[in-house]
Amino acid sequence: MLVVFPVGFDEKFIVRALMRKREEVDGLEHGDKLVAILPEGYEREQRTINALEAIESIASPIVGKGNIVRLEVSLNGEEIVLAIKRGIEDHLTRDRIVLAVLSGGMRPLLVGTMLALLGLKEARVIVESDFENLSGHISLELGPFLAPQSRRWKLILCGLGEGKSVRTIAEELGVSPATISNELKKMSEYHLIKDERPDGRAPRYHITRAGKTYLRLMGGECDET
Numbered sequence: 001m002l003v004v005f006p007v008g009f010d011e012k013f014i015v016r017a018l019m020r021k022r023e024e025v026d027g028l029e030h031g032d033k034l035v036a037i038l039p040e041g042y043e044r045e046q047r048t049i050n051a052l053e054a055i056e057s058i059a060s061p062i063v064g065k066g067n068i069v070r071l072e073v074s075l076n077g078e079e080i081v082l083a084i085k086r087g088i089e090d091h092l093t094r095d096r097i098v099l100a101v102l103s104g105g106m107r108p109l110l111v112g113t114m115l116a117l118l119g120l121k122e123a124r125v126i127v128e129s130d131f132e133n134l135s136g137h138i139s140l141e142l143g144p145f146l147a148p149q150s151r152r153w154k155l156i157l158c159g160l161g162e163g164k165s166v167r168t169i170a171e172e173l174g175v176s177p178a179t180i181s182n183e184l185k186k187m188s189e190y191h192l193i194k195d196e197r198p199d200g201r202a203p204r205y206h207i208t209r210a211g212k213t214y215l216r217l218m219g220g221e222c223d224e225t
Contacts, residue, residue, distance in 0.1 A: 001097045006037040006105025011051040013103035013130045033067045040074045080112035096123045103130045124191045143190035144214035158222035
C-alpha cells in the first residue's frame with residue numbers, strides 16, 4: 001500500500017489514519033510506502049517539521065526509513081497536480097493500493113492531491129478524512145465515482161449479490177457468458193468486484209464495498225429485469 005498525505009501543522013489526523021484497521025486494508029505493514037506532500041520551502045515552518053518528524057518516527061520502524069518520501073511541490077497552479085501525480089506513480093507499490101489521507105495540510109495541496117488521484121490508472125484508491133473534533137472519519141473508494149453508469153453493470157452486480165453464477169446472469173440478460181465475463185473484467189478495473197479461484201476452478205465473483213457503493217449511486221434497487 002502507498003499512503004499519500006499532505007502535511008500541515010498537526011500530525012494527529014495522519015497518525016490516526018496510519019494506525020487504523022480497515023476492511024481488507026489494515027494499517028501500516030512492512031513493505032508499505034509513504035509519500036508526505038509538502039509545500040515548497042516547508043523547512044522554514046518549524047511546526048510542519050515537527051509534525052513530519054513525529055509521523056516519520058512512528059512509521060519508519062514499520063515500513064523502513066527508505067520507504068518514506070518527502071515530496072516537495074511548487075504552489076503553482078496545475079503544476080501542483082502534475083507533481084503530485086508523478087510522485088504517486090513513481091512510488092506505487094506492487095498491490096497498486098493508494099490510501100490518501102486528506103485531513104491536514106494547505107488547501108491547495110489537498111485539492112491538488114485529490115485531482116491527482118482522479119488521474120491515476122489501474123489503481124485502487126481509498127480517500128479518508130477525519131473530522132476535526134476526532135469524532136470519526138469518512139472513508140470512500142474512488143472507483144464507484146469514476147466508473148461509467150451502466151444498467152447492465154447494475155444488473156450484473158445485483159445478480160452476483162444474489163449468489164447467481166455468470167451463466168445464470170448471462171441467461172437472464174439474454175447475452176453470452178463471454179459477454180458477462182468481458183463486463184466483469186471492466187468492472188474489476190474499478191474494483192467493483194473481486195474474484196476467488198478455489199483450487200484452480202472457475203472464478204467466483206463477489207461484490208466489493210466499492211461495488212455496493214456503485215449500486216447506491218445507480219439507485220440501489222435490484223428488482224429490475
